[in-house]
Amino acid sequence: MDENIGVISSMIVQARPEKLETITTELKAFPGIEISARDPSGKIIVVLEAENDRQLADTMNDIGNIAGVLGVNLVYHHNEHAN
Template structure:
């Protein structure tokens, strides 16, 4: 049996003064991780989701975080995960 997995990366721009708070909120999303930040407020986010709708939902959530100026999808790949028996 296999399931679809969606791996995506996003580029967020955030207020540098709110960077730590924004990163904590990103990390609290299911499947969300902060891959890289810079002091100017750029954040590279990776997401692992079960469907494309979850990517869109997470992007909407991310864009509404206080301090986030923009969120853009940079990469998306879909692959089959095989369940081990």
């Protein structure tokens, strides 16, 4: 694991089904994002590795601003630097 990574999270991105391919392509351009699964109904499961919580929040906001994204919901959050 990259020592600069401090946050591992997963989220469900709800997208317009007709925009699924475009949104998937845009998501893959974000650093630290992996698409784990997607459904033709517009649900995309994303895993994100980030340096800190601020980067996680900013990335979630940026994802929410992609045309055709209806919502972004955090499902799992783990901070590696927490004691």
